[in-house]
Amino acid sequence: MSKGFTLVELLACIAIAALLAAVAIPSWRGVMLRAQRSDAVQALYAVAAAQERYRMVYGRYADQAGPAPPVGLGLAASERGWYRLRIERADESAFVASARPAAGSPQAGDAACRLFTIDALGVRGSAPAAPETCWP
Incomplete structure (x- = not known):
C-alpha cells in the first residue's frame, strides 16, 4: 500500500x-x-452637484473641473484617481462633464467604457458602450 x-x-x-x-x-x-466604474459615476455626480453650487454663486456653470473656485470646481480626478474629470462645455444654462480613465490606472484597460458623461439635466452618456452598460 x-x-x-x-x-x-x-x-x-x-x-x-x-x-x-x-x-x-x-x-x-x-x-x-x-x-x-463606480469611481467615475460617483465623481460625475459630484461634478454635477458642484456645478449647481457654482452656478448659484457665480450665475453660470464652471468651464473647468481642475482649478479651485472661482476659476473651476477643484475636481480634477475621481476620488481614487482612476478617472480624470473634464468640463467639455459650459455656459450660463448648461454643461457637459466627462470622465476618462487615467493613464496607468486599473481602468485604462476597460475597453467597453472609455468615456462617461453627464449634463446639466442629469442625462448620462458613455462610449463606446451604452449608458445602460457603463453606469451601474
Missing part, C-alpha cells in the same frame, strides 16, 4: 488548477473593471 501521490496524479492536479485559473482570472478581471 502506497502512502503518497504518483507523478501522474500530481501533474493531473496541476493541470486542473491551471485550467481553472485560466478561466477564472479573466472573468475576475472583468468583474473588477465593472465594479470600479
Whole structure:
C-alpha cells in the first residue's frame, strides 16, 4: 500500500488548477473593471452637484473641473484617481462633464467604457458602450 501521490496524479492536479485559473482570472478581471466604474459615476455626480453650487454663486456653470473656485470646481480626478474629470462645455444654462480613465490606472484597460458623461439635466452618456452598460 502506497502512502503518497504518483507523478501522474500530481501533474493531473496541476493541470486542473491551471485550467481553472485560466478561466477564472479573466472573468475576475472583468468583474473588477465593472465594479470600479463606480469611481467615475460617483465623481460625475459630484461634478454635477458642484456645478449647481457654482452656478448659484457665480450665475453660470464652471468651464473647468481642475482649478479651485472661482476659476473651476477643484475636481480634477475621481476620488481614487482612476478617472480624470473634464468640463467639455459650459455656459450660463448648461454643461457637459466627462470622465476618462487615467493613464496607468486599473481602468485604462476597460475597453467597453472609455468615456462617461453627464449634463446639466442629469442625462448620462458613455462610449463606446451604452449608458445602460457603463453606469451601474
